[in-house]
Amino acid sequence: MKLWVYVARRLLLFIPTLIGLTFIVFVLSHAGGNNLVLAEYINPRLTGEARALLIQKLTEEFHLNQPLYIQYFYWLYQVLQGNWGYTNTPVFSGSVITAIELFLPNTAMIAAVASVLIWVIGVPLGVYSAVNRDSAADQVVRVGSFSLYAMPIYLIAVALIIALGVYFRILPFAGVVNPLLVSNVAWYHGGISYPTHVILIDAILHGDWQVAWDSFLHLLLPSLTLALATVASIIRILRASMLEVLEQDYIRLAWSKGIPAKLVYNLHARRNALLPLLTLFGITVATLLGGAVVVETIFSYPGIGYWTTQALLNNDVGGIMASTLLFGLILVSANLILDIAYAFVDPRIRY
Numbered sequence: 001m002k003l004w005v006y007v008a009r010r011l012l013l014f015i016p017t018l019i020g021l022t023f024i025v026f027v028l029s030h031a032g033g034n035n036l037v038l039a040e041y042i043n044p045r046l047t048g049e050a051r052a053l054l055i056q057k058l059t060e061e062f063h064l065n066q067p068l069y070i071q072y073f074y075w076l077y078q079v080l081q082g083n084w085g086y087t088n089t090p091v092f093s094g095s096v097i098t099a100i101e102l103f104l105p106n107t108a109m110i111a112a113v114a115s116v117l118i119w120v121i122g123v124p125l126g127v128y129s130a131v132n133r134d135s136a137a138d139q140v141v142r143v144g145s146f147s148l149y150a151m152p153i154y155l156i157a158v159a160l161i162i163a164l165g166v167y168f169r170i171l172p173f174a175g176v177v178n179p180l181l182v183s184n185v186a187w188y189h190g191g192i193s194y195p196t197h198v199i200l201i202d203a204i205l206h207g208d209w210q211v212a213w214d215s216f217l218h219l220l221l222p223s224l225t226l227a228l229a230t231v232a233s234i235i236r237i238l239r240a241s242m243l244e245v246l247e248q249d250y251i252r253l254a255w256s257k258g259i260p261a262k263l264v265y266n267l268h269a270r271r272n273a274l275l276p277l278l279t280l281f282g283i284t285v286a287t288l289l290g291g292a293v294v295v296e297t298i299f300s301y302p303g304i305g306y307w308t309t310q311a312l313l314n315n316d317v318g319g320i321m322a323s324t325l326l327f328g329l330i331l332v333s334a335n336l337i338l339d340i341a342y343a344f345v346d347p348r349i350r351y
Contacts, residue, residue: 006343014336021328022079026072029321034064037075040085040318045093079325085318089310091191091302096322099307104326105197106176107296107303110223111288117227118234118284125231126238127270133243141235149232153291157225157298164221174300177215185211191302222299226291230284241273285334289327 030037041058042051059065063074078084084096092099129141148156165173172178176199182188185208187195193202200219203212245251246269254264292305300306304323311319 007340010339017332021332022076025325026075036317040321043086084322087316087319089314089316091307091310096318102192102197103304103307107292109198113219113223114226118231122231122234126235127242130239130242131265145232145235148228153229153294156228160221160225171221172218173221176218181211181214222295222301225295226288229291230287245269245273
């Protein structure tokens with residue numbers, strides 16, 4: 001099967017998956033009755049007659065007195081129109097779409113830096129451990145990866161804070177920047193930078209290199225925590241994959257031809273051993289999303305995970321439902337990209 005045919009079929013399957021996801025979120029948001037639904041879309045600042053009128057308007061707009069399947073279509077229509085409701089938390093009060101616009105870029109930044117660290121740390125260690133099988137260094141790497149694998153992410157965060165933030169005082173461990181540096185900065189207010197809402201990028205755009213460097217330092221600990229929570233899986237799978245590849249006949253043939261060890265490992269073995277790591281892509285995205293909720297809360301980092309935690313603590317129905325839908329959309333999209341990437345790399349997947 002040609003690649004474009006596979007991609008087209010996969011995209012067609014993507015549509016019912018999305019519908020299933022939205023239906024699950026719809027059922028969850030309507031499980032508590034009409035009051036729970038209305039709570040998502042009513043601005044908490046509204047009171048009195050204006051609030052009563054809005055309730056009446058929303059009841060008619062969402063057809064809340066109609067059967068559930070009719071309500072679903074009207075709810076889905078609102079979602080597609082960008083009306084995801086309202087959120088009211090200590091960190092933000094307003095429309096959910098605005099909250100996502102403000103907080104998601106910070107989470108994307110942490111996830112991007114963590115992804116780089118995962119590959120920079122995980123791939124060399126996995127290859128080194130396999131090439132030096134059963135050596136003392138291999139044992140150290142294996143024990144270290146097993147320890148990281150067993151540790152909950154909040155424990156990794158606390159360990160890094162104590163080691164790098166408190167004891168050695170190398171890295172800051174709270175917020176996105178030193179508040180003293182941005183107290184009189186025009187493009188930063190209310191804990192949010194403008195225009196991209198990622199303070200590192202905004203500081204570079206405005207030519208403020210001191211703020212850029214400080215925000216970069218604030219970015220390292222949360223990103224390193226997320227990376228270490230995932231890197232153990234990368235090391236273990238890559239080591240096993242490398243050992244399997246090194247036993248293949250074409251590797252023995254390469255040895256018999258006298259090809260240098262560096263070329264055998266890097267050119268022949270590592271490239272093929274990396275293929276199974278593609279399957280980890282979806283798991284990595286899920287880990288980064290779930291980990292972001294914990295990490296951003298611990299480091300008081302204003303990302304989508306921090307906002308979700310605040311929504312949970314404050315029973316903010318709009319924020320909880322919106323973050324559930326958003327995380328689901330990201331995971332489903334990540335799996336779609338994974339399937340297409342795997343089919344591109346390995347044509348056997350298309351059949």
